[in-house]
Amino acid sequence: MTTDPMTFALFLPLFGAMAVFLLPRASVAIGLASVAATCGAVLFLARDVLAKGEVMTALGGWEAPLGIALRADGLSVTMLSMTCAVGLLVSLGALDSFKGTGQMRTRQYFWPLWLLLLTGMNGVYLGTDIFNLYVMIEVIALAAVGLTVLSGTRAALRAGLEYMYASILGALLFLLGVGFVYLHVGRLDLAGLIEAEPSGALSAALALMVVGLMLKTALFPLHFWLPAAHANATAPASALLSGLVVKAALYIFLRLTMYMPLLDEIMVTSMGVLGACAVLWGGVQALRAERLKLLVAWSTVVQIGLIFIAFAHAGPPGLHESWKVAALLILAHGVAKAAMFMAAGRIRAELGHDIIRDLDRAPVRPTLAQFTFALAAISIIGLPPSLGFIGKWSLLEGAMSSGYWHWVVVTMIGTLLSVAYFSRVFAGFLRFDRMRNPVAEHQGWALADLPPLTLALAAIGLGLVAAPVLSFIELGYPFGAAP
Amino acid sequence: MTPDMIYGLTGIAVFAIGLAGALCAQDRLRRLLALKLCSMGAGFLLVVAAWRVPPDAPDPVPHALVITGIVVVVSATAVALALIRRLQSLETRDDD
Amino acid sequence: MTDPLVIFDLLLGLSIVALALAVLSVRDLFAAIVLFVIFGLLSALAWVRLSAPDVALAEAAIGTGVTGALLLKTLHHLRYVTGTLDRPEAMNLTPVTPVPMPVLWVNAAFCGLIALGLAVAFLEAPKVGPGFDALVAEAMPASGVDHPVTAVLLNFRAYDTLMEVVVLLAAVIAVWQVERGLSEAPAPHLGEVWQGFARLALPAIVVVGTYLLWVGAEAPGGAFQGGAVLASVGLLLLLSRFYVPQPAHRGIARLAFVLGTGVFSAVALLVSGGGRVAFEYPLEHAKTLILLIEGLVTISIAVTLAALFHGREPVALGEEERRNDT
Numbered sequence: 090m091t092t093d094p095m096t097f098a099l100f101l102p103l104f105g106a107m108a109v110f111l112l113p114r115a116s117v118a119i120g121l122a123s124v125a126a127t128c129g130a131v132l133f134l135a136r137d138v139l140a141k142g143e144v145m146t147a148l149g150g151w152e153a154p155l156g157i158a159l160r161a162d163g164l165s166v167t168m169l170s171m172t173c174a175v176g177l178l179v180s181l182g183a184l185d186s187f188k189g190t191g192q193m194r195t196r197q198y199f200w201p202l203w204l205l206l207l208t209g210m211n212g213v214y215l216g217t218d219i220f221n222l223y224v225m226i227e228v229i230a231l232a233a234v235g236l237t238v239l240s241g242t243r244a245a246l247r248a249g250l251e252y253m254y255a256s257i258l259g260a261l262l263f264l265l266g267v268g269f270v271y272l273h274v275g276r277l278d279l280a281g282l283i284e285a286e287p288s289g290a291l292s293a294a295l296a297l298m299v300v301g302l303m304l305k306t307a308l309f310p311l312h313f314w315l316p317a318a319h320a321n322a323t324a325p326a327s328a329l330l331s332g333l334v335v336k337a338a339l340y341i342f343l344r345l346t347m348y349m350p351l352l353d354e355i356m357v358t359s360m361g362v363l364g365a366c367a368v369l370w371g372g373v374q375a376l377r378a379e380r381l382k383l384l385v386a387w388s389t390v391v392q393i394g395l396i397f398i399a400f401a402h403a404g405p406p407g408l409h410e411s412w413k414v415a416a417l418l419i420l421a422h423g424v425a426k427a428a429m430f431m432a433a434g435r436i437r438a439e440l441g442h443d444i445i446r447d448l449d450r451a452p453v454r455p456t457l458a459q460f461t462f463a464l465a466a467i468s469i470i471g472l473p474p475s476l477g478f479i480g481k482w483s484l485l486e487g488a489m490s491s492g493y494w495h496w497v498v499v500t501m502i503g504t505l506l507s508v509a510y511f512s513r514v515f516a517g518f519l520r521f522d523r524m525r526n527p528v529a530e531h532q533g534w535a536l537a538d539l540p541p542l543t544l545a546l547a548a549i550g551l552g553l554v555a556a557p558v559l560s561f562i563e564l565g566y567p568f569g570a571a572p
Numbered sequence: 573m574t575p576d577m578i579y580g581l582t583g584i585a586v587f588a589i590g591l592a593g594a595l596c597a598q599d600r601l602r603r604l605l606a607l608k609l610c611s612m613g614a615g616f617l618l619v620v621a622a623w624r625v626p627p628d629a630p631d632p633v634p635h636a637l638v639i640t641g642i643v644v645v646v647s648a649t650a651v652a653l654a655l656i657r658r659l660q661s662l663e664t665r666d667d668d
Numbered sequence: 669m670t671d672p673l674v675i676f677d678l679l680l681g682l683s684i685v686a687l688a689l690a691v692l693s694v695r696d697l698f699a700a701i702v703l704f705v706i707f708g709l710l711s712a713l714a715w716v717r718l719s720a721p722d723v724a725l726a727e728a729a730i731g732t733g734v735t736g737a738l739l740l741k742t743l744h745h746l747r748y749v750t751g752t753l754d755r756p757e758a759m760n761l762t763p764v765t766p767v768p769m770p771v772l773w774v775n776a777a778f779c780g781l782i783a784l785g786l787a788v789a790f791l792e793a794p795k796v797g798p799g800f801d802a803l804v805a806e807a808m809p810a811s812g813v814d815h816p817v818t819a820v821l822l823n824f825r826a827y828d829t830l831m832e833v834v835v836l837l838a839a840v841i842a843v844w845q846v847e848r849g850l851s852e853a854p855a856p857h858l859g860e861v862w863q864g865f866a867r868l869a870l871p872a873i874v875v876v877g878t879y880l881l882w883v884g885a886e887a888p889g890g891a892f893q894g895g896a897v898l899a900s901v902g903l904l905l906l907l908s909r910f911y912v913p914q915p916a917h918r919g920i921a922r923l924a925f926v927l928g929t930g931v932f933s934a935v936a937l938l939v940s941g942g943g944r945v946a947f948e949y950p951l952e953h954a955k956t957l958i959l960l961i962e963g964l965v966t967i968s969i970a971v972t973l974a975a976l977f978h979g980r981e982p983v984a985l986g987e988e989e990r991r992n993d994t
Binding site for chain 3: 090091093096100103104106107110111146147148149150151154155156157198201202205208209212218220221224225227228231232234235238239241246265269271272273274275276288289290292293297
């Protein structure tokens, strides 16, 4: 049998998904084991990438363009590691969220859907063929919609259906783009796009695919489906959806722009402008949100916008740097947002509600979950020494040095907004004067707080090792050789 | 006028009609039908792109892609329909 | 040197576009679904004209046949739930606020502009682009099958096809997850005549489906088309109540859903090693392995499509379900 870690990163979660579906009673054990095994495969892959810089496997022995190749470099391994590590911790957190006999059914369906989702995401990060990427985003979409509606409430189902429509449309726009690529280039592997001559068909293809991906990743104004979907899912599902799933489409977007030779000033700038709109609009909506999870969901809209600003912050000449900053912000947000959604879920579970206005009336104070939430917020706001800070700082520095002051202004306003909306939550955590009953004893923490806390600490701690992380992302030159 | 041109434009028109429907349709089933139209439009484009002038030897790869696409879309349709049915059941029950 | 068939092409293209418009504009949802089925069949005809018989078969069987059945079943369910089963004049089932005319016009103009842009891009693209023809022709002898589309699906791009079966699996898991033991519309009952028809038709359909699967190695046909035809057996069984899904059958159903994906991925992994990568079938066994995969994938597709049609997981009433639902 092959010893290729990329193949295993794809097949282990797939086999896991089938096994948990066949043996629902053993779902927890099999599910955890498969996620852990996938983490192992990714570690082996990281070792290979460290040694060689870039690894490729032509599946079936058919080289591209006829066949489909798997490829890993620093960027893809970073995404894979984030997905698996965050996924493992969310899985551990899910143990507590779905405990008890009443949750039997939820538990039984959470695991196969989540493992299929993991298969799809790993497939995206290893993919080099645009049609294969289309199939992968559909795997992700169906699993993600299944996870969105796991709670079975009406709000979740409505949001899930809306998400489904957006997902299908996004995927079909992407598919039509694939058709135009084939029409003009005659092949479907990403590497084949580099040499393609610019033409109307190629521009149409790029436009269709980018719009489809914007819809999938929820960039303003195509974010309409995200807040309800992420806010109404159960906490572990929200963590996966917000922390990981939207990143898959973002990653395809980054890769596509690396391979498509068509990026001009207008296109790059308009991406940044949409990002800026997302930061401002999302910030205002987060300020107005009444429920904690809705606030966190709007903050995802903001962060996606920020990543697009990062993409545009130095204009076309600075794209090499911009991709790096965007990748850093994707990583920072993935870790911190998963921690934040799980912490929000814990707070909701302890309080029985997540209405921000009433946070300070609670007789129970889940202190550790609140602490976790605050730590995650530090990374998302972008305070030192978190990874979010490093990402935002590089963005500001790059924008200043290339003279794009407008991006600096927007980013600063966005940061102020995020301080403002997270302060609403912190105020609820820290005020005790509106309480009617004394705080119940020993409700401050539970074992279930550990996975989100670990993630939040990682979001902060990764900032301290940002330099090695950055040099790892650049292994195999995913962004092209430095100019 | 060659068949590929005619059907290519047909496909693009069908995609655009589907897009318009997906953006504006209010009824849930109708929106799904509109999305199905989009998928057919994309399928047309790929089949047309595979067509070659000696009409007996088209490129088989896009054909395989369209078959894959058809199965993927029917899967997504089935999930969306299940959501629609369940949602309608819940909404009707709660209205009583 | 106008080909007389061009007239046919033009008429067919125009009717397809007209039908697409009609699907979205006709008031009655039932009529819309029927028009959609006709639209799908005409599109399949167009694809035959473009020398894509495999695609046409798949579209007619899955894209139109199974999808149409799914849509009609859902419409029936919605009418049952809303109590409009006997009132076909109650057209719109979900609450509808009419869209203001200006919005409709802006939307139409917007999509029209997109269509225009795409049409220009399409027309200026090279007429006969480079493609995979030469590569496929060169690799065919090493593929283990004689039909190019099957070679692409099961060998050159087998990874895509595996993931496509995974999508089907994800769909059936999601559907079982979504639909629980709620009030369900009784299946639309077939009359005596239909029951008789079903009894006569079933063996014939099985034969056609198996034939499609078998012939796929050399001629148009294959796992997906065969699977869809066999799925119609499932649909008939369900509709005619020859078979009513039982909670006790869930285990075997799960096994059938997973069968195709499981065997496909297991074969893909097991053939690797000794210098070969995943999906790299040894040439002397390629045909056997591909037929094995196709056969089991066909079964999975057939059962999965039938299950997607049935919808909800067969859960015994009074089990945990009822508690969870309230």
